[in-house]
Amino acid sequence: MEFRFTEEQQMIRDTARAFLEDVSTPAAVRQAMATEAGYDPALWQRICQDLCFQAIHVPEQYGGMGLGYVELCAVLEQMGRVLLCSPFFSTVCLGVSSLLVAGNDQQKQQYLPAIVDGSLTATLAWTGPQAARLGGQWDCNAVTATWQPGADGFELNGELRYVIDGHTADLLIIAARQPGSSGDQGISLFAVPASTAGIRRQWLPTMDQTRRQAALQLERVMVPASALLGEAGQGGPALGKLIDLAKVALAAEQMGAAQKTLDMSVAYMQERVQFGRPIASFQALKHKAADMQLKCEVARSAVYYAACVAQEAIDPEGDAQLAAELPEAAAMAKGYCSDTLFFNAGSAIQLHGGVGFTWEYDVHLYFKRAKASELYLGNGDAQRELIAGLLLD
């Protein structure tokens, strides 16, 4: 048992941190968030060409680095720290993982090298408008777009919402269900170029401006049989696994962001003087900071453990016992990190005092990311209900 980063993993993390602090400055984030695309294409190309983060968990046979989910999470933590605006989460944590989990060799050959060389972005679209029902549902029940056999393939129809980077992604992995099916039955996954006729894409402007969401309208979208990932109607379990993997990735980002809000707050409190002393010396504020630190440490343990489990789950030859822990480990990491980031970002506003309420200081960017990422894929309450189901029902 060695529950710490290897030297290679440390190097990846340190490289990511140094690079991202250099390029994803507050000024760069604010510039990117003012655009409709939501990111700087030149920076995305630098990431793809110089750092190759997008290739981390792509197997070597498809041109990737052949590393694992732990390395991926080490980088995501650093991206969360600086609120990197990029199509990384959508392309890598949703797109690449979809192809790895559900695609056949031909489909992987078709798309993964293009993602690795930086010429293709991707995302996963599975939720219809009713993802907002009951305070948020993100599992197979949220799938409402439909598929049916069409000429030489399939015909897709319906509406998808809350699609990360859906308005800019080149490749859409779409989950749809057989008309009349329910739950995780009848679900199929399709890899569809965004330029396919019948797809209408619309940017949904968001309160958290550091991450883009979009809506998709599918009207008689005809796709060839080769677009189907896996067996027709059998995609439910793969989709469930993808959602769990995405939770782990998002939790890693949240943990990095939560640590950053604490670091910002401590630095500010050391400088700010009231009553003739730095406010960092007041016990009321020290204790708030200590609570934030506790949450960060526990969140870190949750993410690293879930990342190890995710690695076993995504590797076809991974340890089956650990892989089976994925639904629980992902729910624990996502739930704990969601609550942690919201607590820490909210506390950071309080610890910064009045300036924390201004547009000028960066704290609000983290606070808004906190709420948006908490609700995406289900908040702490939703994750706990999942865990309660595993324990009690």
Add this chain to the structure above:
Amino acid sequence: MKLTFSAADEAFREEIAGWLRDNLTGEFAQLRFRGGPGDEHMFPSERKRWEQHLAAGGWTCVGWPEQYGGRGASIEQQVIFFEEYARAGGPGRVGHIGEGLAGPTLIAFGSEEQKQRYLPGIRAGTELWCQGYSEPGAGSDLANVRTRAQQGTDGKWRINGQKVWTSLAHESDWCFVIARTDPDSQAHRGLGFFLVSMHQPGVTVRPIEQLTGTSEFNEVFFDDAVAADIVGEPGDGWKIAMGLLGFERGVSTLGQQMQFQNELDEIVRIAKANGAAQVPAIRQRIAEAHTGLRLMRYNAMRMLSGNEQGQPDSSALVYKLHWASWHRHLGALAMDVLGPEADIIDAAPYELTRLQSLFLFTRSDTLYGGTNQIQRNIIAERGLGMPKEAKGR
């Protein structure tokens, strides 16, 4: 990162599990799951016999170096030992203060002669130890020790003063005591670390009746009690005592978590039986407790794996605050799951059920070994570099 244990470690697990299966029988069967925190007053003489039986089997002090009678077990194997011990329901160890605190302190700071004199009795379970730190005026402010040690013309140190919150004092043969060797000194300077026999006229033990109606803690009065030994030099007491606090955050925490798991399992069992498991708010709290305990385990694994420089990981500082707060919540959850039945005790005058004891005793978890407030000071000051608390004169 690696989460699995080696084949050799798994063989070790099988060895200790098998030994416990074969030996927690007969006269010792009644001790299963008894004598832990909150239940420390139960079966003292039977548990002393068990301690010696455990020692005869070679299962005390497994982490000590072989030259002092230990097994020189690796961190992993110590973790496994404590896990299996708790899983099997091994009773609360009457020898744990000697094994976990006095012994390691002597190994680190004692003379060769002192090691030869005291370690074998701890290893054999024949000499039990208690800890003389806290005083009426030295609780959170531990350095404010008033107990005095004076060296007579015969060269012997004599101890005068009062210690408090001394667990197991009435069952112990020895006490390690910090006392002021320099009467003009203040705070952490001028203290000595003494080994004092409990079997002498100058030592009086008085039980403290706790809010549980039971007495695990005691007051200990020293009236010209003769110290058998001083560890290190006069003035080294604080350094040695602080070194010992490091040992307190050791591997036994994993065993403690296994006890917590046993408690949580019992609460889940009751919730399923009485229908509380269907109440949404209770489901949330049970899932939160489950998550908290799993993450506590991952945090401990990270702490024990050490950081990248081989130092105790930063997760160590938050550990006490995390488990103590978690356990206190668990006690309240147990009562809320029971509903009105929670108020009905086993028998008059004041015989509590195990869960009532848990509920009441956990109020001390956030006090002893450094209150939650002291823990937050430590996290803020040592972990986050915030200014130290101002000290009065």
